[in-house]
Amino acid sequence: MNRIAFLLGKGIRDLWANKWEQGVTLVALTLLLFLGLMFILVVFNVRQQVLSRQGEMSFEVYWESSASLEQVKKQWKELKQEDLVQSISTYTPDEALGSLSQGLGNVDLDWLKTQNPLPPTALVQVRLPQSSPREAVQELVGHIEERPGVDEVSMNSEHLRRASTWTRLSERVYYPFLAGVIFLVALIMGNTFKLTLYSKREEVEVLRLVGAGRWFIQLPLFAGAVVQATVGGGLALLLLKIGQGSLNEALNVAPLWLELHFLPLQHIAAFFGVLVGVAILSSWVAIRDI
């Protein structure tokens, strides 16, 4: 265990010992990761736009006229808590009548107030989930229909089909794109580590000459690669945050009003996890023949 800690520490100390070569490698890695992250950020935002414009749908829920208004209002509150529900606009029979009157150009419909035929209504806006969007919406609709007092759920199935197609499409494009970027980054990182090794070939040769085993040579190189990838990733994220802030300021003005969101925390955590994995894998590929 001590030996492993020593070798890992040696890898980190060696970074400092060859600070110029390692500095250049770090800059190259940072720029590479920044470019990769920038691509991901752009595609992530395009996807967000697609989902916010095409990945939502709404449907109406009508309650029976005889349903107790108190019970209906309680159900509206419950509906708001549902995962998929983005927003909900509700209308009591009186409010529905007022809205109808307004829609017809302020026609006087007061005479209907005593025998109002309009039921309590809710206009529900849902955001489609990425996995099985159609089934999820149908399940939600099923739950609503089962509630006491609910008369009908009116949904445009064509709209649902179109929205779920967009959601699925964005899913099918986004993840393969992510995988492609990661693959490219891994490839270039592997080559960068290989080039760094070139400057260490003399040391590696001498180490082999004095009887160093594979682990003695490779473990410090692994540690160095992981540290470099992590520091490079951190710097790249910092650059990305600065870039995103500047771009957002430039784009989020009239007439564009394009809002550029930063990557969510889960994405960043996944990015670091993948980065360390890729660093280990690509450095292993680069040094396996040592």
Next chain:
Amino acid sequence: MLNLRHVSYAFGTYWVLKNLSFQVEPGGFTFLFGPSGAGKTTLLRLLHGSLSLQRGAASVAGFDLASLNRRMVPRLRRTVSVVFQEFKVLPHKTVKENIALPMLVRGIPKAQMERRTNAICRVLRLEKRMHLACRGLSGGEQQRVAIARAVVTNPKLLLSDEPTGNLDEELSTRLLEIFKQFNQFGTTIFLATHNRRLIDLVPQAKVLVLDEGRLEQECG
């Protein structure tokens, strides 16, 4: 210590070593003498595990080269040390760090490492240079660092390829004295050279004469 039987080695279709057979006893001092291109370096690389045995049988310090796999090579190299003509010291590291390298690989405790490095530096008159980077040393000093690194772990066998190739006569003589000193302490010395003068300096040594890959003569 060394036992070779019918060893041959080829690069492609060109046979560099042809049917070599000889023995070296533990504690002996042996010269491998021959002109450039005779196959001396190839033989040393074979004995140090840098090349794989192609034909024949060979054992080096108890290691059977025919069955030596990649994992065993570091073990062989921890038993058998080598000194090359071109020194192969790390220029950016200090004399002390270069000498300590084989002990670091073996996981020797720091205090012991320090003790041995100081002692070997005294023997080889390097104590004033200990904290200097090797890039600032003369050829003779770098050669002494390479020898110190090779002997600091008390190897059973020391292979040396033209160790005096870059040195003047006086330094060569002094270096040979150092080899003789370590031989007296029990290390088997196997030294490849094309310099006949060196052989005359160790009259009790065994001499193997190699020419065009063949063992032409064995005396002593």
